[in-house]
Amino acid sequence: MLPFIDLKYQYSLIRDEIHAGIDRVLESGHYILGAEINELEKQLAEYAGVKHALACSSGTDALLMALMALGIGPGDAVFTTPFTFFATVETIALVGATPVFADIDEGTYNIDPAKLEEAILKVEREGKLKPKAIIPVDLFGLTADYKAIKPLADAHGLAIIEDACQAFGAVAPSGKRAPSLGTIGCTSFFPAKPLGCYGDGGAVFTDDDDLFDKMYSILVHGRSAEDRYNNVRLGLNARCDTIQAAVLLAKLKLFPGEVEMRQVVADRYRAGLKDLVSVQTIPEGCVSVYAQFCPRSPKFAEIQAALKAADVPTARYYPIPMHLLGATEYLGYKKGDMPVAEACAADIFALPMHPYLKAEDIDRICGVIADTVKK
Numbered sequence: 001m002l003p004f005i006d007l008k009y010q011y012s013l014i015r016d017e018i019h020a021g022i023d024r025v026l027e028s029g030h031y032i033l034g035a036e037i038n039e040l041e042k043q044l045a046e047y048a049g050v051k052h053a054l055a056c057s058s059g060t061d062a063l064l065m066a067l068m069a070l071g072i073g074p075g076d077a078v079f080t081t082p083f084t085f086f087a088t089v090e091t092i093a094l095v096g097a098t099p100v101f102a103d104i105d106e107g108t109y110n111i112d113p114a115k116l117e118e119a120i121l122k123v124e125r126e127g128k129l130k131p132k133a134i135i136p137v138d139l140f141g142l143t144a145d146y147k148a149i150k151p152l153a154d155a156h157g158l159a160i161i162e163d164a165c166q167a168f169g170a171v172a173p174s175g176k177r178a179p180s181l182g183t184i185g186c187t188s189f190f191p192a193k194p195l196g197c198y199g200d201g202g203a204v205f206t207d208d209d210d211l212f213d214k215m216y217s218i219l220v221h222g223r224s225a226e227d228r229y230n231n232v233r234l235g236l237n238a239r240c241d242t243i244q245a246a247v248l249l250a251k252l253k254l255f256p257g258e259v260e261m262r263q264v265v266a267d268r269y270r271a272g273l274k275d276l277v278s279v280q281t282i283p284e285g286c287v288s289v290y291a292q293f294c295p296r297s298p299k300f301a302e303i304q305a306a307l308k309a310a311d312v313p314t315a316r317y318y319p320i321p322m323h324l325l326g327a328t329e330y331l332g333y334k335k336g337d338m339p340v341a342e343a344c345a346a347d348i349f350a351l352p353m354h355p356y357l358k359a360e361d362i363d364r365i366c367g368v369i370a371d372t373v374k375k
């Protein structure tokens, strides 16, 4: 079976450096926080072009820390996309706030700013919930439309929490890199993400000193910067393990080259799949980090079966939109409320995607899809 994401090959390229880094941490006796974490945070902030980066335990905890630092809770509305991984929505609900969905754009699969504005106006008109924040998701590694979202956030007094869990390093048309596009940016270092560690990990990013101080406190049980025995707010244990920082420091050296290799892979897929399936639109000026390559086809099930027979694994991101999940039933949405996300969920599927995917394998995959679609 061809690997869906070839982490083993990547490991073979940096084996010595990974082992040296992990050994350094083991010998130091410092396993939580410490020098590697500080160095990682410095490099992450520099790469993203943000003043502060704070490493944490996962993308989910990054979102949670952002929501908590912004003081979001019961009675608050947080606007987001119905087409994402559940953690985006779960964290909004975990802090007691209400997720409010706005449908996606058909081309980019990201939140549609026009639908977002409608959703904000509706909540304002109804007056039951207090609009507090927007969580746009940079889906599959493509930044959302912040040029349109930012003026909406400003006009309605909303914070932007950028869910860049799939998009660390993606470039927006402004030239800025994810996760620098919101009030707070969140990313994940889960192994399968474009920049992944060897376990769970994540980070938050912000230019705002006050929000950074709050997240720094929340990271370790609401600690006080002055007195470690005085907990000044409720927090979490959301620290990043030092060993994971050593892994990420080694992987960061490969990362810029890998982003370029992902473009080559995606471009070859696009050329090979032209007129066979529909693919995500990458707007002018955007550089996607291609966390996933997810085409759409009414024949997706036949394509998946044919690829499986050819030893090519596939997946489906995401077969159920967020407003139709069991866990969100209490919000009262029904089928038909988010038609674009529902149509997308109905026929999208994911192909193997990683920087080291060989041209011959891409061509073989495209060939199987061509044979299936033309049958």
Ligand SMILES: *Cc1c(COP(=O)(O)O)cnc(C)c1O
Pocket: 057, 058, 059, 060, 061, 084, 085, 087, 088, 137, 163, 165, 166, 188, 189, 190, 200, 201, 202
């Ligand atoms: C992966 C992911 C998360 C959660 O990150 P974890 O590190 O797995 O907790 C959140 N949002 C999106 C869009 C993701 O893809």
